[in-house]
Amino acid sequence: MLYIFLFLFLAPPLLSQPRFENGYVVFQLYAPDAKSVVVAGDFNGWRTDDFLTKDETGIWSKKFKVKPGVYQYKFIVDGKWMLDPANPVKVENFNRTDFNSIFVLSYDWKILLQSEPDAKPNPQDIYPKTNRIYLNIIWHQHQPSYLDPEKDELQGPWVRTHGTKDYYDMASLLEKYPNVHVTINLTSSLLYQLSEYYVKRLKPYFDPKKNRIDAERYFKDNVKVDPWIDLMLKDSKNFTEYELGYIYKNPWNCFSVSEVVIDRFPEYKALKQKDPAKYTVDDLRKIKFFFYLSNFDPDFLNGKVKLANGFEVDLTDLVQKKDGKYYLKKEITEDDCNRIVAETYKILSAVIPVHKKLMYDPVKRTGQIEVITTPFYHPILPLIYDTDIAKLPQPNDKLPERFSYPEDADAQIKKSIAYYQKIFGQKPLGMWPAEGSVSEQVVSLFVRNGIRWIATDEKVLARSKPENQPFYYPYFVDEDTIYGKKDETKSLLIVFRDTKLSDAIGFTYQNYEPEIAADDFIRYVLSFAPEDSTDERLITVILDGENAWEWYRKDEDGKVFLNALYRKLSKLYDEGQVITVTMSEWIYGNPKRGIKPHKITSHAELEPLWAGSWINANFDTWIGEDEENLAWEYLLKVRRDIEKLKVPRPNPASDLPKLETRRYFEYRAWESLYAAEGSDWFWWYGKDQNALGGDEPFDVGFRTHLINVYKFLQNAGYKIEIPKFLFSPILRDKKDQP
Known part of the structure; x- marks a missing residue:
């Protein structure tokens, strides 16, 4: 590549880069002999079709609207990947097989050639005064159906483990911060397993006075919930090979927790490292006990918690915390294991009540949480409608024989609405399509079923028409897909997930000190506050409200981060700078909080809506391999x-x-x-x-x-x-x- 060396010696100084000019990050490369140059990176989803334009001097260039943050990137010159020769900073790529160029765009819109984020602690919550900006936080809670209908038993424990670790406290935490409003998505497949199996099937055997499960009657009635419930209620000395499979032999077993979590329980970790051939009955009892204990929210391990259904949970007589790690206070008995199942039941039975208690009512304008749902079994709805839609975002992928059943897609929506109404007594106004997967074809299904708003990722927005619209506004799409037509009853509002900020919570902040992470979040949001006070911008953050926290290395289960974030947001609400809002509040207004109504058709229209998901703005995670x-x-x-x-x-x-x-x-x-x-x-x-x-x-x-x-x-x-x-x-x- 002769032109690479020519660049190093002949390129003018102005090519030190990248540069920030007039609201854009500008990339340039001097390559007069090249036939094509592409820049791919975090800022464009690593697209390989963002071609640069060459001028008469041989300089290729392109500009991008980029948000504050850390970005890796590379050039593709005539099909070959290369580092940016004008940027001396590089890091190992995600697979640790090569290097990428990297830069930081600071919150005051300066390019920093460094590999670390521009984040600092700010425990005093002091921020520069800005105009108001709205923030739409959506926590997505989902588990697939682990039900084997023939056995009438769940084959995975994950609804239960996340129920005791995440589903309750992610809602209850908000009670301390009444001016923070969020949306929580509870998928139907999750709610069904939680309600129909754990709550309904354990309730007849729970004795609230003894705080125990009637194990004898449970086994006599041949009750089936999940195999790990049986494991806890059965005496460990009677375990057979079948039970030992669920202890440590099967792919899903009692050591199926993240390395970060198990590090907080040294006795548990020691059992994992021990030769299984040397396990004693006491070891087996402790292993099954720790599998439950490690999946309880830290609040339950550190003190007494009164649940929304009136029950109390307090495990401090069993476990104590020293130097950030948990240790048993006593030798574990089979009675202790039975008790843990009872404590589990109490928490799981409080999950739906706590959401009902805090649920936002768009008529009364009371409550903090808008509860939404997803098509029942979490399908990729556009692919159920027609797998050939994947040809649009994945033109080079081999696809299977066409699967096209629009009636199944419609049934998945109808089932979820009916089940939601059965639990909450009303129909949902919004839905998170599974994995943010959307297409023009499925818009009418949502509209005809009374759904007023949905959400997907900003990469889908960037490819919709008109292209590259600002991510910090909602948009509407029309059921009839006729450009320019504005019928409120046949329209759907769409908000677009801020990829950078959402992924920071999911993947980046796990390595930060929690106060620094919360401050980084706030400074990012404020960097988009409008200069014009009449400009209403809405930033949308969407991610799992369960899987991220178990990987937070410097913050147990993300608790310090979430408390710091909600504390800062509460202060900024009082100062009128950041208003957390649910989409029901946005559409119908909430005068109590100074939020005016916004008709769906008052927003800009997208026509057509790009077909894709939150991952790569396509469907290649689910089809094509x-x-x-x-x-x-x-x-x-x-x-x-x-x-x-x-x-x-x-x-x-x-x-x-x-x-x-x-x-x-x-x-x-x-x-x-x-x-x-x-x-x-x-x-x-x-x-x-x-x-x-x-x-x-x-x-x-x-x-x-x-x-x-x-x-x-x-x-x-x-x-x-x-x-x-x-x-x-x-x-x-x-x-x-x-």
């Missing part, structure tokens, strides 16, 4: 079989029939199919994602749902065989294919 495509073909084969048999589709809003009639089994066959349409199975296929305990349980879960479609149809009297290919793992080469 060989394993993913094969999973879609399996799903298509099963979907065609249920269609070929003309199995009546139940009303999506109806409950499971009580009697085991033909209609009962047909209902469960459809339910298993809908569950197999969930996004989580496809997420773990391919090379782009890897689970902590391995991908195998998800592969088994996906195929179990498909197999159960046939088993229920057989029980309903249909003459059909289970295809042999469904018994072969998708995670390796397969001979039997549909």
